[in-house]
Amino acid sequence: DESGWMPALAFGLRDFAGTGLLTSEYVVATKTLTDSLRVTGGMGWGRTGSYNGFTNPLCAISDKFEVRPANDYGQGGVPSWNQYFRGDAALFAGVEYKLNPKTTMIVEYSSDAYTSEVANGSFDHESPLNFGLVWEPKDNYQFGLYSLYGSDLGLSFTAILNPASPGMPGGYDPSPVPVAVRSADA
Numbered sequence: 001d002e003s004g005w006m007p008a009l010a011f012g013l014r015d016f017a018g019t020g021l022l023t024s025e026y027v028v029a030t031k032t033l034t035d036s037l038r039v040t041g042g043m044g045w046g047r048t049g050s051y052n053g054f055t056n057p058l059c060a061i062s063d064k065f066e067v068r069p070a071n072d073y074g075q076g077g078v079p080s081w082n083q084y085f086r087g088d089a090a091l092f093a094g095v096e097y098k099l100n101p102k103t104t105m106i107v108e109y110s111s112d113a114y115t116s117e118v119a120n121g122s123f124d125h126e127s128p129l130n131f132g133l134v135w136e137p138k139d140n141y142q143f144g145l146y147s148l149y150g151s152d153l154g155l156s157f158t159a160i161l162n163p164a165s166p167g168m169p170g171g172y173d174p175s176p177v178p179v180a181v182r183s184a185d186a
Helices: 115-119
Strands: 008-014 024-032 037-046 089-100 103-109 129-138 141-148 152-159
Touching: none
Parallel strands: none
Antiparallel strands: 008 024, 024 037, 037 089, 089 103, 103 129, 129 141, 141 152
């Protein structure tokens, strides 16, 4: 958790037991600098280490971190233990700036080269920079406008549901009186 001068820290495994197509690992830190400004930075391996990568710093511990073994992209469901945190690494970063209490501007530098999507023609990856604008008129929904990969535009709508705080009042009222049993001749 974030506190004082320390950022929030996390590490993660993505698609760790899937087909391997999206497999990546990362370490990331996020720090809120002011009420309006939050920054994030991290290092990724695998898919998140595929754009502007460099020699894995974990090679200082062991040479086994230098090369990421090839993946056969099988059916999934089997962890690829021999791949985690191996091969080239790359840096990623993001900045969120609140323009006002309901509107946030986002800038991201992505370390994902989208190699397979570019190869199969799904989209063009012209830039590692992504931009977004998020408007949250109420606490439980938001709208977004995004510029992605330097080639695409996106729109989003997000509904935020929290079972601990229902969006509609109610649910805590006493139950109604039970139906009385009728007599046999009724």
